[in-house]
Amino acid sequence: MSTEKLAVRLCLALALGFAAAGARAAPPDEHAIPFDTERGIDLVDSDGDTFPDVTEEIETTDPHDASDFPGRRLVRRHRKDSGFPDIACRPGFIQAGSRLCISEIQGNDTFQDAAFQCRTQHAYVCGYTELRFLYLFTNLDASFNVSGRWLGDWTGDDQVLCGNRSITSDNDPDIANFEGTCDRSDFRAYWCCHDDV
Numbered sequence: 001m002s003t004e005k006l007a008v009r010l011c012l013a014l015a016l017g018f019a020a021a022g023a024r025a026a027p028p029d030e031h032a033i034p035f036d037t038e039r040g041i042d043l044v045d046s047d048g049d050t051f052p053d054v055t056e057e058i059e060t061t062d063p064h065d066a067s068d069f070p071g072r073r074l075v076r077r078h079r080k081d082s083g084f085p086d087i088a089c090r091p092g093f094i095q096a097g098s099r100l101c102i103s104e105i106q107g108n109d110t111f112q113d114a115a116f117q118c119r120t121q122h123a124y125v126c127g128y129t130e131l132r133f134l135y136l137f138t139n140l141d142a143s144f145n146v147s148g149r150w151l152g153d154w155t156g157d158d159q160v161l162c163g164n165r166s167i168t169s170d171n172d173p174d175i176a177n178f179e180g181t182c183d184r185s186d187f188r189a190y191w192c193c194h195d196d197v
Helices: 003-025 053-058 072-078 111-119 128-137
Strands: 093-095 100-103 106-109 150-156 159-163 179-183 188-190 192-195
Touching (some): 100 128, 106 111, 111 188, 111 192, 150 179, 150 188
Antiparallel strands (some): 150 159
16 A cells, blocks of 8 residues: 555544544533433433323323323322422421422331331331322432332331332333332331421
């Protein structure tokens, strides 16, 4: 190969390399479609209601109708103007939707110890219904990823609900089914919940 051809190829390779490096350095597209790593799919939202189509299909709502979304039948019951006073949470808890307070993530305890720790805070181990409420009516989903956490309560002899899916984005498809059972003597993190005071 001639020196001239080699120089042209080297210049072309360098130019392509710099172009590729520049492309990698570009900021992420804020309108990019999120990707669910557990399911290996893009989380497309055809109707713009903030629930990905796959979440709506799992929840048996219409992914092409923005007025039909998971939890829509409950929305009227949980609006701010429903006659309930503003929420007041105890110290160490944050508001997580209408009338629900939730703690920061708590230690790594057996279920019995977790229940005891929450009771000392005048609360209880957050369960499936509290987390489901949080997922449907707040945008805190990814902040409360249930994977591997206690979701109290007992389901059978020595078995307690625990999270078995990752909630990694708002309206993640796994908000429809995120519970499994774990042995009560496992050590797991958890949240404490209480209703407004």
